[in-house]
Amino acid sequence: MEAFTSLASGLSVAIQPMNLLFALIGVLLGTAVGVLPGIGPALTVALLLPITFKLDPAGSIIMFAGIYYGGMYGGSTTAILINTPGESASMATALEGNLMAKAGRGGPALATAAIGSFVAGTIATLGLTLLAPYLVDIAVSFGPEDYFALMVVAFVTVSATFGDSPVRGLTSLFIGLMLGLVGIDLLSGQSRLSFGVPELYDNIEVTTLAVGLFAVGEALYVASRRHVHEEKLEAVRGSLWMTKEDWKRSWKPWLRGTMFGFPIGALPAGGAEIPTFLSYATERRLTKYPEDFGKGAIEGVAGPEAANNASAAGTLVPLLTLGLPTSATAAMMLAGFQQYNINPGPLLFAQNPDLVWGLIASLFIANGMLLVLNLPLVGLWVKLLTIPQPWLYAGILVFATMGTIAANPSPVELIMLTIFGVLGFLMRRFDFPIAPVIVGLILGPLAESQLRRALSISLGDPMTLLQSPISATLLAIALIALVLPFFLKGLGRFKAVED
């Protein structure tokens, strides 16, 4: 096959010692910045651009790709160990991952994340190799109404993160939706709920909210409970590595996560958050061990982590084939291409085949490197949990504050972090789930602007949502997902009676 011949010649570019070195620097840097909340791969690539200007194009673009993949790995480490997601894409991982770490199963959680990322990254890169030209046509045909329908599916499945009480879950979701309204409305250019504070014009940063609710809130909560009853953390309980059982429970979520991550990542407005939450919801519904969810279920880590990495590869589909940057990092990589007068787009595969296939090949290599790098470190990482609690949480507070300030150097941002921290504490204290707040902040504005765009294009006719086949199908899926649980419950009751 032609793709494989090209890939082989790409591999010969990627395994040149210099390019291997660039890939290694990239994954190391990426892992490091992924670990820090707030500083993401996009910022790193932006700061590196002027330095790499004098390097050879293949090398620096390979390095950028390494940073991208590395960032996706690094974000999950802190999410699992200290409940501080470095990126919004690792938020779903934090839900079950941190519970696993607290139960002494941090080792298997990190391992399933690393291996799952590797599996998903590899499959998705393979998908990028073979499907990119076909997938991109579908991706472009996605209109605003179809995106809106996709958001509806995501909203329906979000209920999986609600915990036991739908009322509390919905309350959390609506707090998030309300926070999502703050700032300049994209479609009308008018500011809402920003009370004349210019820092609020740019909407509330997802990472600030996540770090505040997850990390700061948790630190406050632990501090408040310390004298009542001290939570004894065991760093390692049972095996540090994944057991046979863990493998058995992980491989299907890996594959399913990839199936969510790659195609949605390839959509120009798909992103990494929606597939991770969809994957979390699916695993929660399909698991054979529903009692484990809420206590640290390995499926809840394996699925979202795979989805997260697969979506990173998906993002490269529109970038390489159309020159469409669909994430902040992809936009920076585009700027990287442009500084060498290389324009990603329909002609890139024809004009610079060495570069494209070299990049794709080095993605495989970066993935392998990350696995080799991360697995031996698992033992070291979980040692982090043996740090005495007051020190550990003081450290987390410093870490969270630094990350927030680094991303957005403004006192207003710190005040918001503090407010969200207190909010997180109160929500924990009164038993409200936290994830729906973040889901609301991410999905709310997206759903709103896509719906308004769709209606604007159709001149206000809501039937546009049903006329598009993609949108109609997705809405039908959402309806089924909404109704099916009740139906099954009824069926179950019926069966019980029959028994």
Add this chain to the structure above:
Amino acid sequence: MTQFRKGLWRSALAAAAVAGFVTSAAAQMELKIMAPAAPGGGWDQTARSMQQALTQSGIAKSAQVTNVPGAGGSIGIAQLVNNSKGDGNQLMVMGYVMVGALLTNKSPVTLDQTTPIARLTTEYEAIVVPADSPIKNAKDLAAAIKADPAKVTWAGGSAGGVDHIAAALFAKAAGADPTKINYIPFSGGGEALAAILGGKVTAGISGYGEFESQVKAGKLRLIGLTSAKKTANVDVPSIKEQGIDLEIANWRAVVAPPGISADQKKALTDTMDKMAKSKEWQDILKAKGWEDAYVSGDAFTKILADEQARTKDVLTAVGLVKS
């Protein structure tokens, strides 16, 4: 060997420039350049390119770039006006987008409070349609808009930005009511491009760089650029040459804080004059595909005032700014 050495020397220089110190023989200015945006955007790239050109050519002793992101530059300009008053070493990168953003955000600080130094670059707006669109040229598009402005959907950047203003000006020039245009803002360039390629909207409007590779690949049809005359890089006459009276460009410039002395202003202007002529700057312009539009002194002050007045009129006309 020499090639290698040269490369090494250059990367060392670049690294030193990033670290913010460069040893240069002459005693020149130690500049601080603020990019009122997050790293990576157009203003940030401009600031970092200036840093590169100024230090590599030795025109400035050092040039430190700081980022003050937020609200289309409203936060950066507030900081420049309030905290850097009288500082003769401070510059801020800004552009046409800031003119509109300050108006729509009702910013308490205005560009009149800054000291204009020079305009650096410009990029013309391009109007494109999907390759299979029945619209072939600017006249067709103008006729469609005149028939029913609401049925012509435009995809472009943020509301009140240069794309939006250009779309409104096009409608006005076509003889339609600019308040009736159906402009759909998208957040990133990529998303808007996808909507145009997918045929979800009638036309797209943005800087030509965003569309160039798609136009060359035949996936989009270029209706024209908003330049006065056809530029060398395209095959289509400008929109103005096609009989629609529309001329607009997205320029980038530098301004200094208020309250600097005439000598300080002259020193900054001289430094910019030198930079604009340097080989290093010209090389960067070529690599980035930015059009040189260097104007300094009173000529730039007048351009800035004119653009503010025109933008206010347009934004008031489309209802984004209440007069």
